[in-house]
Amino acid sequence: MKPVKVGLLGLGTVGTGVVRIVEGHQEDLQSQVGSPILISKILVKDRAKSRNVAVDASKLTEDPWEIVRDPEIDVIVEVMGGVAHSRDVILEALERGKHVVTANKDLMAMHGPEILAKAREKGCDVLYEASVAGGIPIIRTLIEGFSSDRITKIMGIVNGTTNYILTKMSREGAAYADVLKEAQALGYAESDPTSDVEGLDAARKMTILSTLGFRANVALEDVSAKGISNVTQEDIGYAKRLGYEVKLLGIAERQDDTISVSVQPTMVKTSHPIASVNGVFNAVYVHGEAVGETMFYGPGAGEMPTATSVVADLVAVVKNMKLGVNGRQAQLSYKVMKLKTDEQISSKYFLLLHVDDKAGVLAQIAQVFSNLDVSIESVMQPSAPHKSGAELIIITHNASKAAMNKVLQAFEALPAVQQIKSVYRVEG
């Protein structure tokens, strides 16, 4: 039987996993798709470099165009990363009628609509399961599993590095900077960790998930992102005392035709299923109008988990080829949604204030909340007051982001409030 020929762009961690699975599971794959799957060319940076996986040296090339322009190749698997160059290569591959499987979240978050439009024009598949939450098949779940439902909320722990850091801080009482160093030494964090710790990586993934979940085009600029670099041991300690875990959550919410998408450190009630997702694991919690609460949990990265998703996409492409139905994915982003204003975004908040220790301060603070119509759920003074003042923890009922911003402004102007130490969104 004529094999399906695949051009693999990139032979790093994920690329190596793809080679291992395609070769190691060849018989299984063939039983499913009806013909052999052959990786016929592989793009590498340096042909001379030694590899963790045995590959025929004659397949290696340093020229992506040699692969993309090879008329024998049916499918391009892009696992090299980067944005501008990958975009050019993939658009050219589609132009030539090749199907594409990619694990590139940056590319899909920034140029997804352009790439998918070209794919439709050319009758080609573009699948990207591995771009979000590595081994968790969340993208096909959002497209197919929830096709009948209206998704109202998606909350994701979609960055393993920050979840590893927060888990370590929570379990071991270690400081952020120390855990980050350790994560870097273990290879869980990059030497420049900005993209992970400042929430940018998570924001890109939330762009993809919310586009699919709400069937509306969400742009990366629509996602407000805040990272974990200011999370302190003190915050985590108070969170635990009150029955919360601090997690970096991507939160996408929909109400009628308005949506909001954000990434921020969040206090999550320990009884919520997403609160117990620890270490480098990822999880995506999805709330649907009809289905209610669901959650999908698994490894967010790593050679083999990510490669599993890439090869599952490859299987889907080859099945579509056999059936002659590539490029017929429904036009998914058929809804027009407006971004919620700060007046429309609502949640509970946790505040940690450092205030003067004298009579009447609490009354002043309560008055600020009352003036701005923000209702307080609980107030707590977690330790005895000391010379320099007292700590005050306030948890609000649901309040708009706009109202909370005004509360914070009012506190800045209130002499009795020495410092606004922390502000967290609260979920669960």
Add this chain to the structure above:
Amino acid sequence: MKPVKVGLLGLGTVGTGVVRIVEGHQEDLQSQVGSPILISKILVKDRAKSRNVAVDASKLTEDPWEIVRDPEIDVIVEVMGGVAHSRDVILEALERGKHVVTANKDLMAMHGPEILAKAREKGCDVLYEASVAGGIPIIRTLIEGFSSDRITKIMGIVNGTTNYILTKMSREGAAYADVLKEAQALGYAESDPTSDVEGLDAARKMTILSTLGFRANVALEDVSAKGISNVTQEDIGYAKRLGYEVKLLGIAERQDDTISVSVQPTMVKTSHPIASVNGVFNAVYVHGEAVGETMFYGPGAGEMPTATSVVADLVAVVKNMKLGVNGRQAQLSYKVMKLKTDEQISSKYFLLLHVDDKAGVLAQIAQVFSNLDVSIESVMQPSAPHKSGAELIIITHNASKAAMNKVLQAFEALPAVQQIKSVYRVEG
């Protein structure tokens, strides 16, 4: 545009949900599949009965054959339950070239291979996402999401009734019989609860999951099932003290070409993600050779969650109709597997023994384990001995089921062992 016509068999809980979603989400559905979806006939037991949902009385019929033989109807949605009659009706529908969506786990566990073979013969789709774990899209995840991987283990909390009972027993210290009564009063358990509490319902679902996960035909008779009716408050109390939760788990394991599938109350380490799945929620934990650990969590039953899965299948059928690719699902059960023997089935065990309180008893017990090559992880005397004897908790390392059976036989014959109070499999 010509609508796709659907015949709905059954207007109980799930059927009502299907009507609500198909009507309430008509615009969304149409955007995805390109034509209206119309429920044109509905089978009911009694046309005169009042309904929870507004349906045109002219659509109702008490004769299934009127629906199945209607040449206008393209898809049959079967949510009436039962086995023999449903089988006849579905086979006839397939014979007439109609596609089938069913939520019927009993039918698929017992007659799945026959029905799927007929569907292939006739070029029809048979989809059954709702038959296992209601709102969790676990079936398409096993087929598509893990198509590239080799699944080695599936553990499922796939029966909401028993999970509700065990959760209540664990949280409130209530006795089994009392919680069962309460669950019956709330409608979470049937008046004859046998199928749920004896693990038969879970066994049927595990038949379906293991067939899909291992791509081998697993028959209901291959699944050994034990229920929760003997789980005591004492067992749950000791489990908690040792860091376990008692859960009714379906466990399917594969090693090379051997498999085992069972359902039993199991002690699960609290750190394992499946241990914190509570109440009527379901979860399926899947371990794949490449992907590692994943878990899928959500509502296991209920009108709207189950209907979500039914309508998602309906969307998939209609998409296939538009593409002209119905009935082309790969032949999934292409592997021949042998059932593991008791010598090959291995796990850790928890034992609670009531023994004589005198010197040398522990030595005798240890000797039994040693003679049968079962290694002990820990021994604990959870309370001070009393007149009538002492309690002894033993947790073993991995041991074969055959060896454990011999250990239990030896204890039966050992005078110092007054009673084998409990035996549990241990996971996590």
